[in-house]
Amino acid sequence: MIRKTRLYTPGPTPLLPAAQFAMAAADMHHRTPEFRALYQKVLAQLKIFVGTKNDVLLLSSSGTGAMEAAVTNLTSPGDKVLVLTAGKFGERWTGLVKAFGCEPDVVSAPYGQTFDIAQIRAALKPEHKAVFVQATETSTAVRHDIEAIARLLKDACSQALLVVDGITGLGTTHFDVDGWGIDVLIGGSQKAVMIPPGLAYLSVSDRAWAAMETSKNPRYYFDLRKERKNASKGESAYTPAVALIAGLGAALDYIAGQAGGDLEKGRIALVNNAQVNAAATRAGLVALGFRLFAPTAPAAAATAVAVPEGMDSSDMVKALKTRFALVAANGQGEMKGKLFRVAHLGFFDYLDTIALLGAMEHIAKDTLGLPVAYGQAVEAAQRVYAEAVKQ
Ligand SMILES: *Cc1c(COP(=O)(O)O)cnc(C)c1O
Numbered sequence: 001m002i003r004k005t006r007l008y009t010p011g012p013t014p015l016l017p018a019a020q021f022a023m024a025a026a027d028m029h030h031r032t033p034e035f036r037a038l039y040q041k042v043l044a045q046l047k048i049f050v051g052t053k054n055d056v057l058l059l060s061s062s063g064t065g066a067m068e069a070a071v072t073n074l075t076s077p078g079d080k081v082l083v084l085t086a087g088k089f090g091e092r093w094t095g096l097v098k099a100f101g102c103e104p105d106v107v108s109a110p111y112g113q114t115f116d117i118a119q120i121r122a123a124l125k126p127e128h129k130a131v132f133v134q135a136t137e138t139s140t141a142v143r144h145d146i147e148a149i150a151r152l153l154k155d156a157c158s159q160a161l162l163v164v165d166g167i168t169g170l171g172t173t174h175f176d177v178d179g180w181g182i183d184v185l186i187g188g189s190q191k192a193v194m195i196p197p198g199l200a201y202l203s204v205s206d207r208a209w210a211a212m213e214t215s216k217n218p219r220y221y222f223d224l225r226k227e228r229k230n231a232s233k234g235e236s237a238y239t240p241a242v243a244l245i246a247g248l249g250a251a252l253d254y255i256a257g258q259a260g261g262d263l264e265k266g267r268i269a270l271v272n273n274a275q276v277n278a279a280a281t282r283a284g285l286v287a288l289g290f291r292l293f294a295p296t297a298p299a300a301a302a303t304a305v306a307v308p309e310g311m312d313s314s315d316m317v318k319a320l321k322t323r324f325a326l327v328a329a330n331g332q333g334e335m336k337g338k339l340f341r342v343a344h345l346g347f348f349d350y351l352d353t354i355a356l357l358g359a360m361e362h363i364a365k366d367t368l369g370l371p372v373a374y375g376q377a378v379e380a381a382q383r384v385y386a387e388a389v390k391q
Contacts, residue, residue, distance in 0.1 A: 077101030135169025
């Protein structure tokens, strides 16, 4: 039978056809009025997509480039910082801040869980220059409570800058960037904005700009002040990923189109879409007898499924690929073999969820020999969907 390749990975995610056409047509030079018009349009759209009055900058790099930019632009060697980590991406913050000479205090939560706010409160020190955290820890599919962390910093009168890796949080979580006081919020192109890898974007608060006046870490390609100066003229400092920027513009138009052209409402609809699909997926998988890896604070970006004792998640990932050309993500690092992950962020719809659960029923019944009936997972998901769309 025909099998269509379908990405269910939490980055890269499925591509929006309109964005693919825009990318294919983008043969323009970056020092032209045509590009400047496109760049200014996309930067303005990104501000609405992130939901902030702060500057939003675009970088031609994967998401980690913007994480590195946050560290190098805001810190100096010897700075004390606080890193909150609950998985592979939290560990990336620790590695990054150490690489640039910062001295991190680390609050960690076990894989599959989020932080205890009291533990963060106890670890926070007046000398911390910045706090680094994920909005969603994609390696475990856990959502962290950024609002509570931001409130804690305010209540403690902390001077620390709040730097949030929202690479899978943006488009799957509601943020009040300015109200909560998020100083830097980072996104990546291959996640909720439906285009290929290669762009990162980040919002930068006035407090963060002020910190850059005295921060001493070296930076060159990712010099945010230089990037801001160029952006004000509709240009990037270096040759940008022109085609991706054209694709991003088309994707943000599509997201606005979900709410009659209102991008702010479209963003809210996109977040709600991810949340409903995630809830339906969780219900379906639980109905099949699978255990969720992150039951207490599940992300809407992705769902992590713990495989039954004695099983290897690599076999599940392989079975989904060989039988249905469905690409799921294995666990990362120590979690490889123990869990697999499926995404809901970006260009996923309800029927993608139904397809995934239908495939999972075949795997559970035919491949694993579990005592389940066809329709069991799909029905549980349909109930969640029906409840969610009821007016
Ligand atoms: C995908 C992702 C990143 C970025 O990784 P890159 O490979 O550099 O794009 C960072 N943080 C989280 C939480 C992610 O999901």
